[in-house]
Amino acid sequence: MYGLLNGVRVIEGASFIAAPFCALSLAQLGAEVIRFDTVGGGPDFHRWPRDPSGASFYWEGLNRSKKSIAINLADPRGRELAAALVTAPGEGGGIFVTNYPVTGFLSHDRLAARRADLITARIMGHADGGNAVDYTVNSAMGIPMMTGPADHPNIPVNHVLPAWDLLTGSTAATSVLAALISRRATGLGQEIRVPLSDVAAATLGTLGQVAEVLVTGRDRPKIGNDLFGAFGRDFVTGDGRRLMIVAITSRQWSGLVEALNIEAGVATLEAELGVSFAVDEGLRYEHRDRLGALVEHAVSTRSATHLATRLDEAGACWGPYRTLSEAVAIEKPFLPEGGLFTDVDHVSGHTYPTPGYAASFLGLQRHAPVRAPKLGEHTEEVLASVLAMPSHEIATLHDSGIVQSSGAHA
Structure with missing residues:
Protein backbone atom coordinates (compact mmCIF):
# COMPACT_ATOMS: atom_id res chain seq x y z
CA MET A 1 0.00 0.00 0.00
CA LEU A 204 -8.32 -6.31 -29.84
CA GLY A 205 -8.45 -3.17 -31.96
CA THR A 206 -5.41 -1.70 -30.22
CA LEU A 207 -3.39 -4.88 -30.78
CA GLY A 208 -4.10 -4.85 -34.51
CA GLN A 209 -6.25 -7.97 -34.49
CA VAL A 210 -9.39 -6.21 -35.73
CA ALA A 211 -7.44 -4.73 -38.63
CA GLU A 212 -5.93 -8.14 -39.32
CA VAL A 213 -9.25 -9.86 -39.93
CA LEU A 214 -10.86 -6.92 -41.75
CA VAL A 215 -7.97 -6.40 -44.17
CA THR A 216 -7.03 -10.03 -44.79
CA GLY A 217 -10.53 -11.49 -44.54
CA ARG A 218 -9.13 -14.36 -42.48
CA ASP A 219 -9.34 -15.27 -38.82
CA ARG A 220 -6.15 -16.06 -37.01
CA PRO A 221 -5.76 -19.84 -36.80
CA LYS A 222 -4.90 -21.89 -33.74
CA ILE A 223 -1.14 -22.37 -33.55
CA GLY A 224 -0.71 -24.34 -30.34
CA ASN A 225 2.08 -23.00 -28.16
CA ASP A 226 3.78 -21.06 -30.95
CA LEU A 227 4.19 -17.33 -30.50
CA PHE A 228 2.30 -15.46 -33.22
CA GLY A 229 4.43 -13.30 -35.50
CA ALA A 230 7.86 -14.24 -34.14
CA PHE A 231 9.78 -17.27 -32.94
CA GLY A 232 8.78 -18.90 -29.69
CA ARG A 233 7.32 -22.10 -28.28
CA ASP A 234 7.94 -24.77 -25.68
CA PHE A 235 10.89 -27.19 -25.90
CA VAL A 236 11.83 -30.24 -23.84
CA THR A 237 15.34 -30.48 -22.39
CA GLY A 238 17.53 -33.55 -22.29
CA ASP A 239 16.51 -34.20 -18.69
CA GLY A 240 12.80 -33.88 -19.37
CA ARG A 241 12.14 -30.28 -18.31
CA ARG A 242 10.05 -27.98 -20.46
CA LEU A 243 11.13 -24.43 -21.32
CA MET A 244 9.38 -21.59 -23.11
CA ILE A 245 11.90 -19.94 -25.42
CA VAL A 246 11.09 -16.67 -27.19
CA ALA A 247 12.98 -14.57 -29.72
CA ILE A 248 11.08 -11.44 -30.70
CA THR A 249 13.90 -8.90 -30.93
CA SER A 250 17.11 -9.27 -32.91
CA ARG A 251 19.04 -9.35 -29.66
CA GLN A 252 16.94 -12.17 -28.30
CA TRP A 253 17.41 -14.11 -31.54
CA SER A 254 21.17 -13.69 -31.62
CA GLY A 255 21.37 -14.66 -27.95
CA LEU A 256 19.38 -17.83 -28.60
CA VAL A 257 21.52 -18.82 -31.58
CA GLU A 258 24.70 -18.21 -29.57
CA ALA A 259 23.49 -20.03 -26.47
CA LEU A 260 22.57 -23.16 -28.45
CA ASN A 261 25.57 -23.05 -30.82
CA ILE A 262 23.32 -23.35 -33.86
CA GLU A 263 24.99 -20.64 -35.95
CA ALA A 264 25.96 -23.05 -38.71
CA GLY A 265 22.52 -24.60 -39.03
CA VAL A 266 20.82 -21.19 -39.09
CA ALA A 267 23.29 -19.87 -41.70
CA THR A 268 22.66 -22.89 -43.93
CA LEU A 269 18.88 -22.39 -43.69
CA GLU A 270 19.20 -18.66 -44.41
CA ALA A 271 21.30 -19.36 -47.50
CA GLU A 272 18.82 -21.93 -48.75
CA LEU A 273 15.84 -19.60 -48.27
CA GLY A 274 17.58 -16.36 -49.17
CA VAL A 275 16.53 -14.62 -45.97
CA SER A 276 18.03 -13.13 -42.80
CA PHE A 277 16.34 -14.20 -39.59
CA ALA A 278 18.26 -11.57 -37.64
CA VAL A 279 16.40 -8.60 -39.12
CA ASP A 280 12.79 -9.77 -39.44
CA GLU A 281 10.96 -11.60 -36.66
CA GLY A 282 8.14 -12.34 -39.12
CA LEU A 283 10.46 -14.56 -41.12
CA ARG A 284 11.24 -16.49 -37.98
CA TYR A 285 7.50 -17.08 -37.60
CA GLU A 286 6.98 -18.07 -41.23
CA HIS A 287 9.80 -20.62 -41.03
CA ARG A 288 9.18 -21.60 -37.41
CA ASP A 289 8.89 -25.32 -38.15
CA ARG A 290 12.37 -25.58 -39.64
CA LEU A 291 13.92 -23.24 -37.08
CA GLY A 292 12.07 -25.10 -34.36
CA ALA A 293 13.66 -28.35 -35.46
CA LEU A 294 17.13 -26.83 -35.02
CA VAL A 295 16.29 -25.47 -31.59
CA GLU A 296 14.47 -28.63 -30.55
CA HIS A 297 17.52 -30.79 -31.30
CA ALA A 298 19.89 -28.46 -29.46
CA VAL A 299 17.66 -28.22 -26.40
CA SER A 300 17.01 -31.97 -26.28
CA THR A 301 20.74 -32.70 -25.95
CA ARG A 302 21.32 -30.40 -22.96
CA SER A 303 20.15 -30.34 -19.37
CA ALA A 304 17.84 -27.64 -18.05
CA THR A 305 20.55 -26.38 -15.70
CA HIS A 306 23.10 -26.06 -18.50
CA LEU A 307 20.59 -24.33 -20.75
CA ALA A 308 19.55 -21.88 -18.04
CA THR A 309 23.14 -20.76 -17.63
CA ARG A 310 23.85 -20.52 -21.33
CA LEU A 311 20.60 -18.73 -22.21
CA ASP A 312 21.08 -16.18 -19.43
CA GLU A 313 24.69 -15.53 -20.34
CA ALA A 314 23.76 -14.94 -23.98
CA GLY A 315 20.85 -12.62 -23.16
CA ALA A 316 18.20 -14.94 -24.58
CA CYS A 317 14.58 -14.77 -23.43
CA TRP A 318 13.17 -17.89 -21.84
CA GLY A 319 11.24 -19.21 -18.88
CA PRO A 320 10.66 -22.60 -17.25
CA TYR A 321 7.27 -24.29 -17.07
CA ARG A 322 6.18 -24.68 -13.45
CA THR A 323 3.07 -25.39 -11.46
CA LEU A 324 1.85 -22.52 -9.30
CA SER A 325 2.95 -24.38 -6.16
CA GLU A 326 6.45 -24.64 -7.62
CA ALA A 327 6.44 -20.97 -8.62
CA VAL A 328 5.30 -19.81 -5.18
CA ALA A 329 8.24 -21.62 -3.63
CA ILE A 330 10.93 -20.29 -5.95
CA GLU A 331 9.91 -17.28 -8.08
CA LYS A 332 11.31 -13.97 -6.77
CA PRO A 333 8.07 -11.94 -6.74
CA PHE A 334 6.53 -14.39 -4.25
CA LEU A 335 9.51 -14.43 -1.88
CA PRO A 336 9.85 -12.07 1.12
CA GLU A 337 12.98 -10.41 -0.25
CA GLY A 338 11.01 -9.32 -3.31
CA GLY A 339 9.09 -6.85 -1.16
CA LEU A 340 5.76 -7.47 -2.92
CA PHE A 341 4.34 -10.21 -0.69
CA THR A 342 4.00 -10.07 3.10
Whole structure:
Protein backbone atom coordinates (compact mmCIF):
# COMPACT_ATOMS: atom_id res chain seq x y z
CA MET A 1 0.00 0.00 0.00
CA TYR A 2 0.98 3.60 -0.60
CA GLY A 3 -0.43 6.79 0.85
CA LEU A 4 -0.82 8.68 -2.43
CA LEU A 5 -4.63 8.86 -2.19
CA ASN A 6 -4.90 9.71 1.49
CA GLY A 7 -8.06 11.75 2.04
CA VAL A 8 -9.97 10.09 -0.82
CA ARG A 9 -13.04 8.07 0.18
CA VAL A 10 -14.52 5.47 -2.18
CA ILE A 11 -17.78 3.64 -1.57
CA GLU A 12 -17.96 0.23 -3.23
CA GLY A 13 -21.15 -1.63 -3.96
CA ALA A 14 -20.01 -4.54 -6.07
CA SER A 15 -19.23 -8.23 -6.39
CA PHE A 16 -17.08 -10.59 -8.48
CA ILE A 17 -13.83 -9.29 -10.01
CA ALA A 18 -13.80 -6.14 -12.15
CA ALA A 19 -15.40 -3.58 -9.81
CA PRO A 20 -13.81 -4.93 -6.61
CA PHE A 21 -10.44 -4.98 -8.41
CA CYS A 22 -10.93 -1.32 -9.36
CA ALA A 23 -11.63 -0.38 -5.75
CA LEU A 24 -8.77 -2.57 -4.51
CA SER A 25 -6.36 -0.69 -6.78
CA LEU A 26 -7.53 2.61 -5.28
CA ALA A 27 -7.31 1.21 -1.75
CA GLN A 28 -3.74 0.07 -2.32
CA LEU A 29 -2.86 3.60 -3.40
CA GLY A 30 -4.16 4.93 -0.09
CA ALA A 31 -7.87 5.63 -0.61
CA GLU A 32 -10.31 4.70 2.13
CA VAL A 33 -12.54 2.13 0.47
CA ILE A 34 -15.78 1.23 2.22
CA ARG A 35 -17.76 -1.72 0.88
CA PHE A 36 -21.43 -1.98 1.63
CA ASP A 37 -22.20 -5.68 1.75
CA THR A 38 -25.56 -7.34 1.95
CA VAL A 39 -26.28 -8.95 5.30
CA GLY A 40 -24.96 -12.50 5.03
CA GLY A 41 -22.65 -11.64 2.14
CA GLY A 42 -23.09 -11.02 -1.57
CA PRO A 43 -23.07 -13.54 -4.43
CA ASP A 44 -19.26 -13.83 -4.37
CA PHE A 45 -18.81 -14.08 -0.60
CA HIS A 46 -18.23 -17.86 -0.73
CA ARG A 47 -16.78 -18.08 -4.22
CA TRP A 48 -13.98 -20.54 -5.01
CA PRO A 49 -11.12 -20.97 -4.34
CA ARG A 50 -11.93 -21.48 -0.68
CA ASP A 51 -10.71 -23.44 2.30
CA PRO A 52 -12.41 -26.58 3.67
CA SER A 53 -14.51 -24.47 6.06
CA GLY A 54 -15.96 -22.49 3.16
CA ALA A 55 -13.97 -19.28 3.64
CA SER A 56 -13.28 -17.71 0.25
CA PHE A 57 -9.65 -16.96 -0.60
CA TYR A 58 -11.06 -15.19 -3.66
CA TRP A 59 -13.06 -12.75 -1.51
CA GLU A 60 -10.17 -12.25 0.89
CA GLY A 61 -7.86 -11.38 -1.96
CA LEU A 62 -10.09 -8.90 -3.78
CA ASN A 63 -11.25 -7.08 -0.66
CA ARG A 64 -8.08 -6.59 1.35
CA SER A 65 -7.33 -3.08 2.60
CA LYS A 66 -11.07 -2.23 2.58
CA LYS A 67 -13.71 -1.61 5.22
CA SER A 68 -17.08 -3.37 5.37
CA ILE A 69 -20.52 -2.29 6.49
CA ALA A 70 -23.29 -4.90 6.28
CA ILE A 71 -26.68 -3.52 5.23
CA ASN A 72 -30.06 -5.15 4.62
CA LEU A 73 -30.55 -3.88 1.06
CA ALA A 74 -33.92 -5.61 0.78
CA ASP A 75 -35.32 -2.99 3.16
CA PRO A 76 -35.96 0.56 1.86
CA ARG A 77 -34.24 1.90 4.97
CA GLY A 78 -31.14 -0.12 4.08
CA ARG A 79 -31.16 1.15 0.51
CA GLU A 80 -31.45 4.71 1.82
CA LEU A 81 -28.46 4.09 4.05
CA ALA A 82 -26.37 2.88 1.09
CA ALA A 83 -27.33 5.96 -0.94
CA ALA A 84 -26.46 8.21 2.00
CA LEU A 85 -23.00 6.67 2.24
CA VAL A 86 -22.33 7.18 -1.47
CA THR A 87 -23.39 10.83 -1.35
CA ALA A 88 -21.99 11.73 2.07
CA PRO A 89 -20.26 15.14 2.18
CA GLY A 90 -16.53 15.66 2.18
CA GLU A 91 -14.03 16.90 -0.38
CA GLY A 92 -12.50 13.48 -0.90
CA GLY A 93 -15.82 11.62 -0.90
CA GLY A 94 -18.52 11.24 -3.48
CA ILE A 95 -16.79 8.44 -5.39
CA PHE A 96 -18.79 5.30 -6.08
CA VAL A 97 -17.55 2.05 -7.69
CA THR A 98 -20.26 -0.44 -8.56
CA ASN A 99 -21.57 -3.09 -10.90
CA TYR A 100 -25.21 -2.55 -9.92
CA PRO A 101 -27.59 -1.92 -12.85
CA VAL A 102 -27.77 1.48 -14.54
CA THR A 103 -31.32 2.01 -13.27
CA GLY A 104 -32.67 1.58 -9.75
CA PHE A 105 -31.91 3.08 -6.38
CA LEU A 106 -28.19 3.33 -7.19
CA SER A 107 -28.57 5.02 -10.57
CA HIS A 108 -26.16 7.88 -11.06
CA ASP A 109 -28.92 10.41 -11.70
CA ARG A 110 -30.70 9.60 -8.44
CA LEU A 111 -27.48 9.76 -6.46
CA ALA A 112 -26.21 12.90 -8.22
CA ALA A 113 -29.44 14.66 -7.23
CA ARG A 114 -28.13 14.34 -3.68
CA ARG A 115 -24.51 15.16 -4.50
CA ALA A 116 -23.95 16.99 -7.78
CA ASP A 117 -20.20 16.33 -7.98
CA LEU A 118 -20.60 12.57 -7.61
CA ILE A 119 -18.21 10.35 -9.56
CA THR A 120 -19.68 6.94 -10.40
CA ALA A 121 -17.61 4.20 -12.01
CA ARG A 122 -20.07 1.58 -13.23
CA ILE A 123 -18.78 -1.78 -14.46
CA MET A 124 -21.10 -3.37 -17.00
CA GLY A 125 -21.28 -6.51 -19.13
CA HIS A 126 -22.35 -4.79 -22.35
CA ALA A 127 -22.85 -1.10 -23.07
CA ASP A 128 -26.58 -1.67 -23.65
CA GLY A 129 -26.93 -3.10 -20.14
CA GLY A 130 -26.90 -6.72 -21.26
CA ASN A 131 -25.56 -9.36 -18.92
CA ALA A 132 -22.03 -10.71 -19.49
CA VAL A 133 -19.02 -12.04 -17.59
CA ASP A 134 -15.41 -12.48 -18.65
CA TYR A 135 -15.96 -15.96 -20.08
CA THR A 136 -18.95 -14.97 -22.22
CA VAL A 137 -17.21 -11.84 -23.50
CA ASN A 138 -14.10 -13.83 -24.33
CA SER A 139 -16.04 -16.46 -26.25
CA ALA A 140 -18.01 -13.83 -28.18
CA MET A 141 -14.82 -12.01 -29.20
CA GLY A 142 -13.31 -15.13 -30.77
CA ILE A 143 -10.33 -15.61 -28.46
CA PRO A 144 -11.04 -19.30 -27.67
CA MET A 145 -11.14 -20.02 -31.41
CA MET A 146 -7.56 -18.76 -31.72
CA THR A 147 -6.38 -20.71 -28.69
CA GLY A 148 -5.36 -24.34 -28.47
CA PRO A 149 -3.84 -27.10 -30.60
CA ALA A 150 -3.58 -26.49 -34.33
CA ASP A 151 -5.03 -29.93 -35.08
CA HIS A 152 -8.32 -29.06 -33.31
CA PRO A 153 -9.37 -25.94 -35.23
CA ASN A 154 -13.07 -26.08 -34.34
CA ILE A 155 -12.76 -26.78 -30.63
CA PRO A 156 -12.69 -23.61 -28.50
CA VAL A 157 -10.23 -23.41 -25.64
CA ASN A 158 -11.07 -21.13 -22.71
CA HIS A 159 -8.38 -19.67 -20.51
CA VAL A 160 -8.24 -19.51 -16.71
CA LEU A 161 -7.11 -15.89 -16.38
CA PRO A 162 -10.05 -13.40 -16.24
CA ALA A 163 -8.17 -10.96 -18.44
CA TRP A 164 -11.13 -8.74 -19.36
CA ASP A 165 -12.25 -8.46 -15.73
CA LEU A 166 -8.78 -7.36 -14.64
CA LEU A 167 -8.29 -4.97 -17.54
CA THR A 168 -11.77 -3.53 -17.02
CA GLY A 169 -11.04 -2.99 -13.33
CA SER A 170 -7.76 -1.27 -14.16
CA THR A 171 -9.46 0.91 -16.80
CA ALA A 172 -12.12 1.88 -14.28
CA ALA A 173 -9.52 2.79 -11.64
CA THR A 174 -7.62 4.95 -14.13
CA SER A 175 -10.89 6.59 -15.15
CA VAL A 176 -11.81 7.36 -11.54
CA LEU A 177 -8.48 9.11 -11.02
CA ALA A 178 -8.99 11.12 -14.23
CA ALA A 179 -12.49 12.10 -13.13
CA LEU A 180 -11.19 13.09 -9.70
CA ILE A 181 -8.55 15.36 -11.26
CA SER A 182 -11.24 16.86 -13.50
CA ARG A 183 -13.60 17.42 -10.55
CA ARG A 184 -10.93 19.25 -8.62
CA ALA A 185 -10.45 21.56 -11.60
CA THR A 186 -14.11 22.05 -12.55
CA GLY A 187 -16.21 21.00 -9.57
CA LEU A 188 -18.16 18.64 -11.81
CA GLY A 189 -18.86 14.97 -11.26
CA GLN A 190 -19.72 12.36 -13.87
CA GLU A 191 -20.75 8.78 -14.49
CA ILE A 192 -18.16 6.49 -16.06
CA ARG A 193 -19.44 3.32 -17.69
CA VAL A 194 -16.90 0.60 -18.37
CA PRO A 195 -18.41 -2.41 -20.19
CA LEU A 196 -16.39 -5.62 -20.30
CA SER A 197 -17.21 -6.14 -23.96
CA ASP A 198 -16.06 -2.62 -24.90
CA VAL A 199 -12.76 -3.14 -23.09
CA ALA A 200 -12.25 -6.43 -24.91
CA ALA A 201 -13.16 -4.98 -28.32
CA ALA A 202 -10.96 -1.93 -27.82
CA THR A 203 -8.05 -4.11 -26.76
CA LEU A 204 -8.32 -6.31 -29.84
CA GLY A 205 -8.45 -3.17 -31.96
CA THR A 206 -5.41 -1.70 -30.22
CA LEU A 207 -3.39 -4.88 -30.78
CA GLY A 208 -4.10 -4.85 -34.51
CA GLN A 209 -6.25 -7.97 -34.49
CA VAL A 210 -9.39 -6.21 -35.73
CA ALA A 211 -7.44 -4.73 -38.63
CA GLU A 212 -5.93 -8.14 -39.32
CA VAL A 213 -9.25 -9.86 -39.93
CA LEU A 214 -10.86 -6.92 -41.75
CA VAL A 215 -7.97 -6.40 -44.17
CA THR A 216 -7.03 -10.03 -44.79
CA GLY A 217 -10.53 -11.49 -44.54
CA ARG A 218 -9.13 -14.36 -42.48
CA ASP A 219 -9.34 -15.27 -38.82
CA ARG A 220 -6.15 -16.06 -37.01
CA PRO A 221 -5.76 -19.84 -36.80
CA LYS A 222 -4.90 -21.89 -33.74
CA ILE A 223 -1.14 -22.37 -33.55
CA GLY A 224 -0.71 -24.34 -30.34
CA ASN A 225 2.08 -23.00 -28.16
CA ASP A 226 3.78 -21.06 -30.95
CA LEU A 227 4.19 -17.33 -30.50
CA PHE A 228 2.30 -15.46 -33.22
CA GLY A 229 4.43 -13.30 -35.50
CA ALA A 230 7.86 -14.24 -34.14
CA PHE A 231 9.78 -17.27 -32.94
CA GLY A 232 8.78 -18.90 -29.69
CA ARG A 233 7.32 -22.10 -28.28
CA ASP A 234 7.94 -24.77 -25.68
CA PHE A 235 10.89 -27.19 -25.90
CA VAL A 236 11.83 -30.24 -23.84
CA THR A 237 15.34 -30.48 -22.39
CA GLY A 238 17.53 -33.55 -22.29
CA ASP A 239 16.51 -34.20 -18.69
CA GLY A 240 12.80 -33.88 -19.37
CA ARG A 241 12.14 -30.28 -18.31
CA ARG A 242 10.05 -27.98 -20.46
CA LEU A 243 11.13 -24.43 -21.32
CA MET A 244 9.38 -21.59 -23.11
CA ILE A 245 11.90 -19.94 -25.42
CA VAL A 246 11.09 -16.67 -27.19
CA ALA A 247 12.98 -14.57 -29.72
CA ILE A 248 11.08 -11.44 -30.70
CA THR A 249 13.90 -8.90 -30.93
CA SER A 250 17.11 -9.27 -32.91
CA ARG A 251 19.04 -9.35 -29.66
CA GLN A 252 16.94 -12.17 -28.30
CA TRP A 253 17.41 -14.11 -31.54
CA SER A 254 21.17 -13.69 -31.62
CA GLY A 255 21.37 -14.66 -27.95
CA LEU A 256 19.38 -17.83 -28.60
CA VAL A 257 21.52 -18.82 -31.58
CA GLU A 258 24.70 -18.21 -29.57
CA ALA A 259 23.49 -20.03 -26.47
CA LEU A 260 22.57 -23.16 -28.45
CA ASN A 261 25.57 -23.05 -30.82
CA ILE A 262 23.32 -23.35 -33.86
CA GLU A 263 24.99 -20.64 -35.95
CA ALA A 264 25.96 -23.05 -38.71
CA GLY A 265 22.52 -24.60 -39.03
CA VAL A 266 20.82 -21.19 -39.09
CA ALA A 267 23.29 -19.87 -41.70
CA THR A 268 22.66 -22.89 -43.93
CA LEU A 269 18.88 -22.39 -43.69
CA GLU A 270 19.20 -18.66 -44.41
CA ALA A 271 21.30 -19.36 -47.50
CA GLU A 272 18.82 -21.93 -48.75
CA LEU A 273 15.84 -19.60 -48.27
CA GLY A 274 17.58 -16.36 -49.17
CA VAL A 275 16.53 -14.62 -45.97
CA SER A 276 18.03 -13.13 -42.80
CA PHE A 277 16.34 -14.20 -39.59
CA ALA A 278 18.26 -11.57 -37.64
CA VAL A 279 16.40 -8.60 -39.12
CA ASP A 280 12.79 -9.77 -39.44
CA GLU A 281 10.96 -11.60 -36.66
CA GLY A 282 8.14 -12.34 -39.12
CA LEU A 283 10.46 -14.56 -41.12
CA ARG A 284 11.24 -16.49 -37.98
CA TYR A 285 7.50 -17.08 -37.60
CA GLU A 286 6.98 -18.07 -41.23
CA HIS A 287 9.80 -20.62 -41.03
CA ARG A 288 9.18 -21.60 -37.41
CA ASP A 289 8.89 -25.32 -38.15
CA ARG A 290 12.37 -25.58 -39.64
CA LEU A 291 13.92 -23.24 -37.08
CA GLY A 292 12.07 -25.10 -34.36
CA ALA A 293 13.66 -28.35 -35.46
CA LEU A 294 17.13 -26.83 -35.02
CA VAL A 295 16.29 -25.47 -31.59
CA GLU A 296 14.47 -28.63 -30.55
CA HIS A 297 17.52 -30.79 -31.30
CA ALA A 298 19.89 -28.46 -29.46
CA VAL A 299 17.66 -28.22 -26.40
CA SER A 300 17.01 -31.97 -26.28
CA THR A 301 20.74 -32.70 -25.95
CA ARG A 302 21.32 -30.40 -22.96
CA SER A 303 20.15 -30.34 -19.37
CA ALA A 304 17.84 -27.64 -18.05
CA THR A 305 20.55 -26.38 -15.70
CA HIS A 306 23.10 -26.06 -18.50
CA LEU A 307 20.59 -24.33 -20.75
CA ALA A 308 19.55 -21.88 -18.04
CA THR A 309 23.14 -20.76 -17.63
CA ARG A 310 23.85 -20.52 -21.33
CA LEU A 311 20.60 -18.73 -22.21
CA ASP A 312 21.08 -16.18 -19.43
CA GLU A 313 24.69 -15.53 -20.34
CA ALA A 314 23.76 -14.94 -23.98
CA GLY A 315 20.85 -12.62 -23.16
CA ALA A 316 18.20 -14.94 -24.58
CA CYS A 317 14.58 -14.77 -23.43
CA TRP A 318 13.17 -17.89 -21.84
CA GLY A 319 11.24 -19.21 -18.88
CA PRO A 320 10.66 -22.60 -17.25
CA TYR A 321 7.27 -24.29 -17.07
CA ARG A 322 6.18 -24.68 -13.45
CA THR A 323 3.07 -25.39 -11.46
CA LEU A 324 1.85 -22.52 -9.30
CA SER A 325 2.95 -24.38 -6.16
CA GLU A 326 6.45 -24.64 -7.62
CA ALA A 327 6.44 -20.97 -8.62
CA VAL A 328 5.30 -19.81 -5.18
CA ALA A 329 8.24 -21.62 -3.63
CA ILE A 330 10.93 -20.29 -5.95
CA GLU A 331 9.91 -17.28 -8.08
CA LYS A 332 11.31 -13.97 -6.77
CA PRO A 333 8.07 -11.94 -6.74
CA PHE A 334 6.53 -14.39 -4.25
CA LEU A 335 9.51 -14.43 -1.88
CA PRO A 336 9.85 -12.07 1.12
CA GLU A 337 12.98 -10.41 -0.25
CA GLY A 338 11.01 -9.32 -3.31
CA GLY A 339 9.09 -6.85 -1.16
CA LEU A 340 5.76 -7.47 -2.92
CA PHE A 341 4.34 -10.21 -0.69
CA THR A 342 4.00 -10.07 3.10
CA ASP A 343 2.62 -12.70 5.47
CA VAL A 344 -0.84 -11.59 6.59
CA ASP A 345 -3.21 -13.10 9.15
CA HIS A 346 -6.57 -13.37 7.35
CA VAL A 347 -10.11 -13.65 8.68
CA SER A 348 -10.28 -17.21 7.35
CA GLY A 349 -7.79 -18.09 10.08
CA HIS A 350 -5.00 -18.71 7.58
CA THR A 351 -1.72 -16.85 7.37
CA TYR A 352 -0.23 -16.67 3.91
CA PRO A 353 1.86 -14.35 1.70
CA THR A 354 -0.33 -11.54 0.39
CA PRO A 355 0.61 -8.99 -2.29
CA GLY A 356 0.70 -5.25 -1.95
CA TYR A 357 0.33 -2.85 -4.87
CA ALA A 358 2.20 -4.27 -7.87
CA ALA A 359 3.88 -1.03 -8.97
CA SER A 360 6.82 0.40 -7.03
CA PHE A 361 6.99 4.14 -6.40
CA LEU A 362 10.70 4.66 -6.01
CA GLY A 363 11.50 6.68 -2.92
CA LEU A 364 8.22 5.71 -1.24
CA GLN A 365 7.75 2.81 1.14
CA ARG A 366 5.35 0.07 0.08
CA HIS A 367 3.39 -0.68 3.22
CA ALA A 368 2.23 -4.18 4.03
CA PRO A 369 -1.26 -5.09 2.79
CA VAL A 370 -4.16 -5.08 5.23
CA ARG A 371 -6.38 -8.15 5.44
CA ALA A 372 -9.90 -8.13 4.05
CA PRO A 373 -12.52 -7.21 6.65
CA LYS A 374 -14.98 -9.43 8.36
CA LEU A 375 -18.43 -8.89 6.98
CA GLY A 376 -19.75 -5.77 8.68
CA GLU A 377 -16.56 -5.28 10.69
CA HIS A 378 -16.65 -1.50 10.30
CA THR A 379 -20.41 -0.93 10.49
CA GLU A 380 -20.40 1.22 13.62
CA GLU A 381 -17.22 3.07 12.62
CA VAL A 382 -18.54 3.97 9.16
CA LEU A 383 -21.95 5.10 10.38
CA ALA A 384 -20.36 7.29 13.00
CA SER A 385 -17.51 8.74 10.96
CA VAL A 386 -19.10 9.11 7.51
CA LEU A 387 -22.72 9.84 8.41
CA ALA A 388 -22.06 11.38 11.85
CA MET A 389 -24.71 9.08 13.29
CA PRO A 390 -25.02 9.00 17.08
CA SER A 391 -24.68 5.72 18.92
CA HIS A 392 -28.35 5.42 19.82
CA GLU A 393 -29.37 5.66 16.14
CA ILE A 394 -26.79 3.03 15.25
CA ALA A 395 -28.18 0.78 17.97
CA THR A 396 -31.69 1.23 16.59
CA LEU A 397 -30.51 0.22 13.10
CA HIS A 398 -28.93 -2.90 14.61
CA ASP A 399 -32.04 -3.78 16.58
CA SER A 400 -34.26 -3.42 13.50
CA GLY A 401 -31.96 -5.59 11.35
CA ILE A 402 -31.08 -2.80 8.93
CA VAL A 403 -27.38 -3.23 9.63
CA GLN A 404 -25.20 -5.91 11.18
CA SER A 405 -21.71 -5.92 12.58
CA SER A 406 -19.03 -8.58 12.36
CA GLY A 407 -20.07 -10.02 15.70
CA ALA A 408 -22.89 -11.76 13.89
CA HIS A 409 -20.48 -13.37 11.42
CA ALA A 410 -17.37 -14.06 13.50
